[in-house]
Amino acid sequence: MRDHFSDPSIVQVAVSNLTSPRLAARDAASKISVSETRFVLAFVPGEMKGDEVAAALDEALGGVPVFGCSTAGQITDQGYETRALLLLAFPKKHFRCSSVLLAPLDPIAPTALATTAQRHAQEFQHTAGWKRLGLIFSDGVSQQEDVLVSTLEAVLSDLPIFGGSAGDSLRFEQTFVLHNGVSHSNSAVLLMLETDLEFQGVGFDHFLPAGAPFVITGADPQARKVHEINGAPAAEEYARLVGCKLADLSPTIFAENPVLVQYRDRHYVRAIADADDDGGLSFMAAIDDGLIMTLGQGQEILQTLETGLRRQDRLGERPDFILGFDCVLRKLEIEQKQLARAVSDILCASRVYGFNTYGEQYCGVHMNQTFVGVAFFGPGEGYVL
CATH class of the missing domain: 2.40.30 (Elongation Factor Tu (Ef-tu); domain 3)
Structure with a gap:
């Protein structure tokens, strides 16, 4: 049985703590096998400028599709961090993807948004035996996530969607999403995934x-x-x-x-x-x-975190990794109570990777102070609703 403190076997995880967007992108990208990668999720420190990091990642990864956003903190193999560029490389072997940029968010046009999302879903050819889910990364300053996710839930009711709102360094000024080598504000990225892996949605607060x-x-x-x-x-x-x-x-x-x-x-x-x-x-x-x-x-935040992350399949196996979206207000409370190290240890033990958000999206609802995510199980492991 694998050690739960080891790296995930499915995705490649790359982290750089360099402050220059160009150097950080090169550093993190050098740890990824590009030829095996279908797409990359990038979670960017709030201090980095979107256009600079988008161009640097596109160059460093040789045009591999990059999706993600600015963040109010990252969840890496060290737990909570604040200035780390985090890349997650999803392999061609287990994933297919299709993406669409939804813009502008403010003012939002629900009918046009619904038409775009529905058409895009219909054009994404289904692979027999594979399962689908959606990831949504939305500009957290737009304040349109409620309408956005409820509209997507209405028109894509068979697609479970999970996500988080882009943040920054708590300035509420510079938030952006990344889509195919370009940084966008007042926008959202909807990523539709297909996978032959089993997965479970995760959502809880305390x-x-x-x-x-x-x-x-x-x-x-x-x-x-x-x-x-x-x-x-x-x-x-x-x-x-x-x-x-x-x-x-x-x-x-x-x-x-x-x-x-x-x-x-x-x-x-x-x-x-x-x-x-x-x-x-x-x-x-x-x-x-x-x-x-x-x-x-x-409630006791360490206990609720451990309980919420305690997922297993029908064979009793734990997830290979959990893609997590954790509200920055939870992080503030945790730091205030001097529990950051203990929480980071729990996140590491569960192999959680993701970012601190300005809001979370879980199957049609926008919420706050919640942990939302997707637990992915290794090949051959079972799925439990």
């Missing part, structure tokens, strides 16, 4: 509803902004519900005290990005008037 429900009584859905909660100024009422002073509201308070909304018998996190000068709250996912919400009470 919050349970707590306390009495409250109502959003004043909101600007387009801007994802709440002006009133329970008829009172939003920031003031949130502080009262949490039990802190208005002046003490901070990213740490928001990360540890998210608000939850119920959808299809499950609670999802709607994370707060900031308290505004006018007394409102800015959110990182869809919000609307009349929405009934509750505060989330955090």
Whole structure:
């Protein structure tokens, strides 16, 4: 049986900590066997400029298709990192792919988006016996992920889609996606995959509803902004519900005290990005008037992480690797509690590779403070729903 701290056998993993986009791309690409590679996922440090890294990767990888995005952190073979260029090379032996750039996101045109996605799916010829899934990488500053993923779910209902919103170094300024050698802002990349491998979707958080429900009584859905909660100024009422002073509201308070909304018998996190000068709250996912919400009470984050990543097939085998999209707000909470090393050890033990996001997408829902991913099993291993 393979050591779970060893490298995955399916994908090639390459990491560079060089700060120059050109040098980092060359360094990481030198660790990949290009001739065996169908496509590469690239997760880029938020400090790197999109056009520079896109051109450098295209040159270094000899035109092999590259998809990915800027990030608020990377998950490598060392666990959490912040300045690492991470490349995952997916082999021709086990994967086929087709991609489409969806732009612009703001303003978004759902009908046109649906037509484009549906036509593209129909043109992607199916391989007998292979299974399909989708990956979505979306500009995290566009604030259109809710409409984007719900539209894709409606028209591609037989295609499970997982993904994350591109981030940066928490400046909320420079986010981009990568598509075939070019960097794009205000855009999303939909990657349709076929594989002969078995896989499982992964999605979990560490919050349970707590306390009495409250109502959003004043909101600007387009801007994802709440002006009133329970008829009172939003920031003031949130502080009262949490039990802190208005002046003490901070990213740490928001990360540890998210608000939850119920959808299809499950609670999802709607994370707060900031308290505004006018007394409102800015959110990182869809919000609307009349929405009934509750505060989330955090559970033990190490235990929920280990449990959420504990996947196995019908033979009891663990995944070869997990492609993971982990919210940056989870990382902030973990660092605040000085648990980054312990979390990194768990991620390494489960062979998780991916990035820290500005939001996560899981089968038609955009959410926050959640871990989303896809667990891939080695050839010959079984699939468990």
